[in-house]
Amino acid sequence: MTKPVIVWFRRDLRLNDNPALNEARAVGGAVIPVYVHDEAGEAAWSSGGASRWWLHHALSRLSEALRARASRLIIRKGDSSAALIDLIKETGAGAVYWNRRYESAIVARDAMIEAALNERRIATRSFNGALLFEPHTIKNKQGGPFQVFTPYWRHCLAQAVAEPVSLAKGAFKQTRKWPVSESVDALELRPRLNWADGFARHWEPGEEGAQRRLKDFLKASVGSYAQQRNLPDMDGTSRLSPWLHFGEISPRQIWSALRACSRESGVFPANASARIFLSEIGWREFAYHLLAHFPHTPTRPLRVNFENFPWAEDSDGEKLRAWQRGQTGYPIVDAGMRQLWQTGWMHNRVRMIAASFLVKHLRLPWQRGAEWFWDTLVDADLANNTLGWQWSAGCGADAAPYFRIFAPVAQGERFDREGGYVRRWIPELAKVPNKWVHQPWKAPESVLNDAGVKLGEHYPKPIVDHAEARIAALAAFKAMRTAGSGS
DNA sequence: TTTTGAGTTGTTCGA
DNA sequence: GTCGAACAACTCAAA
Numbered sequence: 001m002t003k004p005v006i007v008w009f010r011r012d013l014r015l016n017d018n019p020a021l022n023e024a025r026a027v028g029g030a031v032i033p034v035y036v037h038d039e040a041g042e043a044a045w046s047s048g049g050a051s052r053w054w055l056h057h058a059l060s061r062l063s064e065a066l067r068a069r070a071s072r073l074i075i076r077k078g079d080s081s082a083a084l085i086d087l088i089k090e091t092g093a094g095a096v097y098w099n100r101r102y103e104s105a106i107v108a109r110d111a112m113i114e115a116a117l118n119e120r121r122i123a124t125r126s127f128n129g130a131l132l133f134e135p136h137t138i139k140n141k142q143g144g145p146f147q148v149f150t151p152y153w154r155h156c157l158a159q160a161v162a163e164p165v166s167l168a169k170g171a172f173k174q175t176r177k178w179p180v181s182e183s184v185d186a187l188e189l190r191p192r193l194n195w196a197d198g199f200a201r202h203w204e205p206g207e208e209g210a211q212r213r214l215k216d217f218l219k220a221s222v223g224s225y226a227q228q229r230n231l232p233d234m235d236g237t238s239r240l241s242p243w244l245h246f247g248e249i250s251p252r253q254i255w256s257a258l259r260a261c262s263r264e265s266g267v268f269p270a271n272a273s274a275r276i277f278l279s280e281i282g283w284r285e286f287a288y289h290l291l292a293h294f295p296h297t298p299t300r301p302l303r304v305n306f307e308n309f310p311w312a313e314d315s316d317g318e319k320l321r322a323w324q325r326g327q328t329g330y331p332i333v334d335a336g337m338r339q340l341w342q343t344g345w346m347h348n349r350v351r352m353i354a355a356s357f358l359v360k361h362l363r364l365p366w367q368r369g370a371e372w373f374w375d376t377l378v379d380a381d382l383a384n385n386t387l388g389w390q391w392s393a394g395c396g397a398d399a400a401p402y403f404r405i406f407a408p409v410a411q412g413e414r415f416d417r418e419g420g421y422v423r424r425w426i427p428e429l430a431k432v433p434n435k436w437v438h439q440p441w442k443a444p445e446s447v448l449n450d451a452g453v454k455l456g457e458h459y460p461k462p463i464v465d466h467a468e469a470r471i472a473a474l475a476a477f478k479a480m481r482t483a484g485s486g487s
Numbered sequence: 488t489t490t491t492g493a494g495t496t497g498t499t500c501g502a
Numbered sequence: 503g504t505c506g507a508a509c510a511a512c513t514c515a516a517a
Contacts (some may be wrong), residue, residue, distance in 0.1 A: 126513060148494065148514055230496080276495095303513095352496065391495085401507050404497045411497090470498085475511095476497080481511090 002029030003094030006087060006176050008080075009035045009073070011056045011100040012129040012247035014207040015065055017164035019127035020091075020097040020316035025168065030175035032091055033066055033073050035059060037187045043105035044296070045382050047189075048375035050344040051245075053196040055207050058190035059244045061206030062182065063294040070171035075182040081113045088122055090179040096122060099129030099247070102288050103382050104295035115423045128386055132161050133285050135292035145293035147397040147399050152289065153282040164252040193343075203242065203378065210243035214254060225273035231420040232336075238277065239345070241379035244284065251281050270396050287383035290397055298386045299367060301395035309395075309480045312363035319362045323354075324372055326426070329455075329462035331438050332412035333357045335425035344378035349415055355408035360468040364474060367391035379439035394477075402477040407469050412438035428459040 003070045005024040012018055014036075024031045039046040039402035047055055063073040076083040084096055096117055099108065114124045128134050133156045137148065146152035165246055190196065204212065217238045221228065228236030258278060265324045269275040294302055301307060316319055322328050326337035336350035346354065351373075358369045370389040390396025394404075416422055419437035425429050431451035436443035440453060441461055448455065455461050 141517095142515080146515080150494065152513055280494085305512095349496080358498095396492070397513090400496080401494095401510085405496060406496095478510095 004030035004091050006034050006084065006093045006096045007071070008084065008096055008098040009033060009062065009245075010098060011101055011245065012250075013062045014210075014248050014250070015062075015069070015167045016207065017166070017204055017250045018099065019129050019165065019451045020099045022167070023125065023127065024095075024097045025172065025349075027095070028173070029094075031071065032093060032175055033071060034084070034087060035062075035073055035075050036080045036083040037075065037077045038083070041080050041106075041109055045103065045105070045374070047165050048377070048380050049191055049198065049380045050199070050376050052189040053191065053199055053344070054186060054203070054242055054246065054378045057188070057205035058248060059184045059187070059189075059376050061208070065207060066172075070131060070174065071418060072178055072181065074179055075184065075187070075409050077182055077187065077282070079367070080109065081116055081151060084113065084117065084380045085120070087179055088117075088120070091177075092174060093315055094123060095125065097125045097127070100134070101130070103274055104291075104293045107292075114382060118238060120392070121239045121390045129250060130447060131285055131288055132156070132255060133159060133279070133289075134159045135289045138289060141188070145289060146286075147290070149286050149398050150281065152286050156285065161255055161426070162252060164250060164256050171263050172402045195353055196344070199378065205242070205246075205248065207248045210240065210249035213238070213240060213243065214249060218224060218257060220289075222258070222261070222277055223271075223273055225277050229348045230415050231274070231425070233416055233418070238280075239272055241381070242345070245379050245384075246382045253286070254281060268312055268350050276373065280358070283387070284384060286397075287350055287381075287387040290387060293384040294397075298370070299384055300392060301393070303399075305480060306393070306395035309365075311365050312362075314362070319463065320358075320368055322460070323358050323364075323369075327460050327463075328357065329359065329460040330408040330412075330417075330440065330466075331426055331429060331440065332408050332416060335422045338378050338425040340373075344376065347421075349411075350390065350421075352392060353408055353411050355389060356400075359389075359393045359467070360405045360473040361408075361464050363389070363469075363473060364371050366390065366395070366475040375433070403474065406474055407466060407470075409466065426459065428453060436463045 005027050007021050007024045022056050040146065073086065081237050085094065091392045092444060117124050148153065221236055225236065226232045227341065240249060254412060258274060259268050262268040262274060269278050288484050290297065321336065326334035328334055332350065333354050336354045340346040355369055358364050366389040369383055373385055391399045394400055394402045412422065419434050422437055429440060432440055432443065432453060433447065436447060440459065441455055453459055
């Protein structure tokens with residue numbers, strides 16, 4: 001009789017286009033879906049607070065979806081290797097299948113588990129469930145990894161992309177006796193305090209929620225993506241990032257759905273908007289490419305001369321705290337940081353502005369920003385977070401040149417012209433007229449009085465002066481360069 | 488090996 | 503208000 005196969009779910013919390021699950025069902029025996037909550041195994045990057053909230057709901061939805069197929073999700077806590085070996089003993093499973101991950105600590109751990117299982121004569125198979133182009137399959141002509149996006153993505157687009165595979169209909173083959181499982185609640189993923197209560201108004205974790213969101217985006221927003229993706233007051237971006245992170249949707253499914261939309265025009269991608277959206281998926285691929293080939297980059301700069309960048313002092317943490325709490329006095333920055341806190345997400349345009357502000361105006365290390373985002377974003381993803389922060393700081397691959405310092409007032413006026421975004425997240429400024437809403441400190445006394453705002457009381461004065469901070473940042477970069485070349 | 492062209496997302500200044 | 507140039511120099515990728 002065919003032995004059961006364990007499907008080890010990780011960052012692939014979906015039933016459709018799940019190669020490990022598909023292949024396990026194809027074996028013909030029982031399938032035992034398993035999730036192991038192994039915080040120590042995640043090393044330095046176990047899920048942050050906001051991600052844990054999402055994970056709680058993602059696991060609940062996956063568990064329900066499996067029950068609808070007459071199956072179950074078996075949940076265990078603790079060391080992954082020990083949990084899998086226990087389950088093999090309890091179920092008589094002959095194999096473990098999973099979809100690959102790319103963080104260096106996880107790659108190393110998975111290799112050890114594979115060896116340990118093979119030693120016990122348990123078959124293991126791993127699959128690509130998370131990427132269009134896995135890092136080891138993409139090489140430049142010198143045989144090395146790409147470090148510039150454009151040639152990387154051009155190269156990728158010349159490769160074939162596999163079609164997503166839908167889950168075959170019908171119930172799963174049953175195991176004779178289900179092993180015991182923890183409840184999702186027992187993982188204690190939701191915060192003890194109720195700070196995440198607002199998240200549920202903004203998000204619908206789970207595979208169905210992902211498909212609904214993709215459909216809505218393709219119907220309503222992708223056509224105007226080129227123009228509207230930069231306007232934080234609009235729903236112009238896909239907002240698929242958290243579902244993508246947990247693998248509730250795969251990039252293959254997105255690629256395929258986008259191509260179906262382009263069918264009428266006979267060209268793929270059909271237009272500038274579709275091409276730009278696809279290239280955003282490409283940036284995610286590029287981030288995984290870089291993380292796999294430069295595994296030290298979550299904590300250390302890719303460009304080594306940035307190791308001795310002269311960051312500013314902030315011994316009491318006051319500046320960092322002002323940034324985290326949305327109290328810098330620059331409305332577009334503060335609105336973003338408050339959106340992040342309240343919803344677990346921040347619009348991409350504002351992420352760039354807020355990141356640039358931390359790194360260039362406050363001159364605090366990008367790692368502090370990356371840590372905060374890791375804890376507060378529902379879409380926190382090691383590859384994307386690392387690339388984004390190193391790009392903003394200017395120390396990464398294909399990064400922003402050092403002289404590119406976002407001006408928060410100009411950015412606010414350009415991308416949030418009516419101030420709707422700022423007013424939504426900073427109610428103190430609700431009555432400040434458009435002309436001053438991005439720089440209330442410049443407004444005449446009478447205007448502020450009419451708006452009911454006293455600066456320094458209801459809303460802070462700017463904690464740094466833009467022009468001075470800009471000059472200081474340029475000087476710091478210059479100092480780093482001279483220090484680097486001198487030795 | 489050497490050379491050449493090019494590189495997500497900006498800002499400021501001065502005409 | 504609008505426009506183009508300067509910002510400074512470096513690294514990558516391909517020929």
